[in-house]
Amino acid sequence: MNKITEKLLEVISDWKGVFDGAFNIREDGQCVGRQSSPNIRIDPLAGGAGLEIHVSSQAQGETVYIPACVTKSDVNDLVYNDFYIGDGADVVIVAGCGVHNDGEGEARHNGIHRFFVGKGAHVLYKEKHIGMGDGSGARRIDPITDITLEEDAVMEMDTTQISGVDSTVRTTNANLAARAKLIIHERLMTNDQETAKTDFTVNMNGEDAGVDLISRSVAKDRSHQEYRSVIRGNTRCTGHSECDAILVGNGTVSAAPELFAGHIDAALIHEAAIGKIAGEQILKLQTLGLTEEEAEQKIIDGFLKG
């Protein structure tokens, strides 16, 4: 594993020299470290195209790390990872992707993650994206996440991209069975000329399924973001989505939330707010002794943290 990968790992997956438990580290399309644990089995797919990860029902409170790094130009890494989560398992999955580019060619990671979450299982899926390096070549991360939740399964997805990714298209699809719950927290910040596209589609097919989709983003400089969400309530269910975006400088954001209620007892709510930082928020922090710039920074930090 090279130095750049180590640095990226620190940022995206709290790497401190070792991973405790099951892990797989991918660097420029190759596996540079893998370990299974008694309850979490990681098998390579034929031809190095990705992984099959089986989490048994016995796994309770375990963590599996599957970070992927691209460390140079002219790499276009495509990976398929399939997760099979046993009934009643309780697991944390730390994914994360770092793209470092000091060269002129493009560096791209495209991860296709499929989750099959068994009855009553609980998954916390953490995905942190970052771009680094000062080459002129673009840094791209285009994740696709497909989620199938069986009855009573709960999945929380925390997805964060704070800086340095020139272009990203993030696609998430989910299908929920009865009483399954999906909670998505997205945090996104774009700078310079970066573009970020987010596309969520959630189908609630089983009675009393529920989704809570919270997106907070900051578009700075001349960056552009597009947010699209479709929540389909096909039966008695609850759906809530909240999309808040702060504009700084010449950032632009387009948000297109869609709700489909296909049943009389589908209760769906959408809230959206886009705009610059409220002037009175800056004033309040100035009365506590912060400068305008400090106030802006605190407001953005808090907004993206919360």
Added chain:
Amino acid sequence: MLILENITWSVPDGDSILKGVDLVIPSGGLTVITGPNGGGKTSLAKIVAGLYKPDSGRILLDGEDITNLSITERARKGVGYAFQQPVRFKGITVRDLLELAAGHPLEESELCDILGSVGLCTHDYIDREVSTGLSGGEIKRIEIASVLARSDTKLTIFDEPEAGIDLWSFAGLIEAFQKLKTKNSGSILIISHQERILNIADEIVVIAEGKVRAKGSRDEIMPVLLADEKAAHCPRGKEVY
């Protein structure tokens, strides 16, 4: 000591709101400003804190002319202002706000002291966001706490601190102001309509129609206010028919 000299201010579209306010607020005491709705109390407080710029006049804090200083500079010189309408923030927690106010990280016991003095239990609130999840009374208390958390203010202004605070907690609030008065050598200025707050004032100032209508010790002003109340005229000064 705060000295205001002939402060005038008009709203951007031209209506004159403050029409020449002269006022001396001594240090070490508690002054309550009262007067009819729309009389210009909040405007005056915002001018002192630097949120509004006066059209004319001077503001002196402990002898220094602060008229042209920014909000930040005034805050750093010791001006504190608790808003009449508290501001909400998505993602900033009660702890974050109090630490920003104090200017340094706060120990559990310090947080307890500050929140306790506005009648909130630290554990229930410290990690809550200062956002729409808080009730009107809760956010008002946190707004007051954010000013109490500041260290060594020379002038502390509370704009209608009683608004939205339930009757049961009132005694605690009064106590917090009295405590502040003993520990802080600066001036405390409370804008209020509440008799119980007027009762703890050293001085009372009545502002109406953009001017100081009356000013004096509590004993001088209270009887006039109570008599006025009985007369039940329109607060704007016009007769009620």
